[in-house]
Amino acid sequence: MDDVPTRTPISLASRLILEGVHHSYGTTAAAKGIDLVIEPGEIVCLLGPSGCGKTTLLRLIAGIERPSAGRILLDRRVVAGPDQFVPPEKRHIGLVFQDYALFPHLTNLDNVAFGLKALPRAEALAEARRALERMRLGRYAGDYPHALSGGEQQRVALARALVTRPGILLMDEPFSGLDSRLRGSVRAETLDVVRDAGATCVIVTHDPEEAMRMGDRIALMRAGRIVQLGTPVALYREPIDLPAARFFCEINEVAGRVAGGRLETPLGSFAAPGLGEGTPAVAAIRPQGVELRAPGSGAAGRVVEHRFLGELDLYEVVVAGIDRPLIVRRRGTAGLGAGQNVGVHIDIAEVLVFAATGP
Numbered sequence: 344m345d346d347v348p349t350r351t352p353i354s355l356a357s358r359l360i361l362e363g364v365h366h367s368y369g370t371t372a373a374a375k376g377i378d379l380v381i382e383p384g385e386i387v388c389l390l391g392p393s394g395c396g397k398t399t400l401l402r403l404i405a406g407i408e409r410p411s412a413g414r415i416l417l418d419r420r421v422v423a424g425p426d427q428f429v430p431p432e433k434r435h436i437g438l439v440f441q442d443y444a445l446f447p448h449l450t451n452l453d454n455v456a457f458g459l460k461a462l463p464r465a466e467a468l469a470e471a472r473r474a475l476e477r478m479r480l481g482r483y484a485g486d487y488p489h490a491l492s493g494g495e496q497q498r499v500a501l502a503r504a505l506v507t508r509p510g511i512l513l514m515d516e517p518f519s520g521l522d523s524r525l526r527g528s529v530r531a532e533t534l535d536v537v538r539d540a541g542a543t544c545v546i547v548t549h550d551p552e553e554a555m556r557m558g559d560r561i562a563l564m565r566a567g568r569i570v571q572l573g574t575p576v577a578l579y580r581e582p583i584d585l586p587a588a589r590f591f592c593e594i595n596e597v598a599g600r601v602a603g604g605r606l607e608t609p610l611g612s613f614a615a616p617g618l619g620e621g622t623p624a625v626a627a628i629r630p631q632g633v634e635l636r637a638p639g640s641g642a643a644g645r646v647v648e649h650r651f652l653g654e655l656d657l658y659e660v661v662v663a664g665i666d667r668p669l670i671v672r673r674r675g676t677a678g679l680g681a682g683q684n685v686g687v688h689i690d691i692a693e694v695l696v697f698a699a700t701g702p
C-alpha cells in the first residue's frame with residue numbers, strides 16, 4: 344500500500360455565476376438564457392437527455408466556447424461577457440473528460456505534472472507524485488497510461504485536473520467509459536477526492552442515479568434551458584412537470600379529469616392542487632407505489648406478467664379502464680403469478696398529479 348501523504352490540497356473554491364448565457368452553433372441554439380449560481384465547494388450535476396446542451400454549458404464555463412450573450416463570472420471576475428473573454432488556461436479550472444484525454448506518450452507522472460509547467464521541474468514532479476499518491480497510484484508513476492485499467496486512468500486524469508488546485512473542477516461524463524461494476528467505486532472515490540480538495544465542481548451526466556449520488560444540487564436541462572434546479576430529494580419528490588418525473592423514474596401514467604380538486608381515475612381519486620375543474624391530467628404513479636392484495640378490495644386487476652428480478656420482482660397488471668398494464672415492483676409474493684386476479688391499491692405518497700402535456 345502506498346503511503347498517503349498527510350498534506351491536504353487546499354483549493355480556494357470559486358463561486359460560479361452564469362447570467363443570461365446564450366450560445367448557438369450556427370442556427371442551433373444550444374444554450375437559451377442560462378442563469379445559475381454555484382456556491383464555493385458545491386457539487387452540481389448538469390443532467391438531461393442527449394442534445395439538451397449540457398456539454399455546451401460546460402464548454403462555455405471552461406472557455407472553450409464563447410457565449411453569444413450573457414456573462415460568466417468566477418468569483419467577482421467576469422471571464423466571459425460582451426466585452427471580456429478570459430481563455431481557458433487563465434480561468435484556473437480543472438477539466439476531466441469522458442475519455443480521460445491522457446497523453447499516451449507521457450508517463451502517468453508526467454501526465455499529472457503537465458499542468459505544472461510554471462513550477463521548476465523538480466518541484467512539479469514532487470507535486471505530481473504527491474497527487475498520484477493521494478489517488479493510491481504512486482506505484483504506477485513511471486508507467487504509461489495504457490498499462491492502467493479504465494478506473495485507474497480516470498484517477499490519473501483526476502489527479503492531473505486537481506494538481507493545480509483549481510477553484511473549479513469541470514467533469515464531462517467522467518464515468519461513462521467505465522464498465523458498470525467499476526463505475527460505482529470510481530464514483531465514490533472521485534467524490535471523496537473532490538470533497539477533500541474542496542473545489543467547486545460541475546459534472547455533466549445523463550444518468551439520473553449518478554446525478555443523485557454525486558450532486559449537492561442537480562440542474563435538470565431540456566432543450567438548452569435549465570428547467571429545474573434543486574437538491575436530489577427535491578427533484579425526485581417534486582419534479583416540476585411530467586417529463587421531469589419521467590426522467591427520474593419509470594412511472595405509470597394514468598389519465599383522467601379533474602373534478603372538485605381531485606383527479607378521478609380507475610385507480611381512485613388523487614388530490615390535484617392547482618388544476619382547474621375539467622382539466623385533463625395524469626397521475627404519475629411510481630412502480631413501488633402499487634400494492635397487490637387479494638381480489639375484492641381496491642381496483643380489480645389481473646397479473647399478466649411476472650418476472651423474478653432479485654430484490655424486487657416486476658409484475659404487469661391490467662386494470663379495466665387503463666390502456667397499458669401497470670408496472671409494479673414489489674417483493675415477490677409466493678404463488679402470485681400471471682393469470683391471477685388481484686386487488687390494486689395505490690400508496691398516495693408515490694403519486695404525483697400533473698396537467699396532461701401530451702406524449
Ligand SMILES: Nc1ncnc2c1ncn2[C@@H]1O[C@H](COP(=O)(O)OP(=O)(O)OP(=O)(O)O)[C@@H](O)[C@H]1O
Pocket residue numbers: 368369371372373391392393394395396397398399400549
Ligand atoms: N460543434 C457543434 N456544432 C454544431 N452543433 C453542435 C455542436 N456541438 C453541439 N451541437 C448541438 O448543440 C446541441 C447541444 O449539444 P450538447 O453536446 O451541448 O448536448 P449534450 O446535452 O451534452 O448532449 P450529449 O449528452 O449527447 O453529449 C445539440 O443540438 C447538438 O447537436
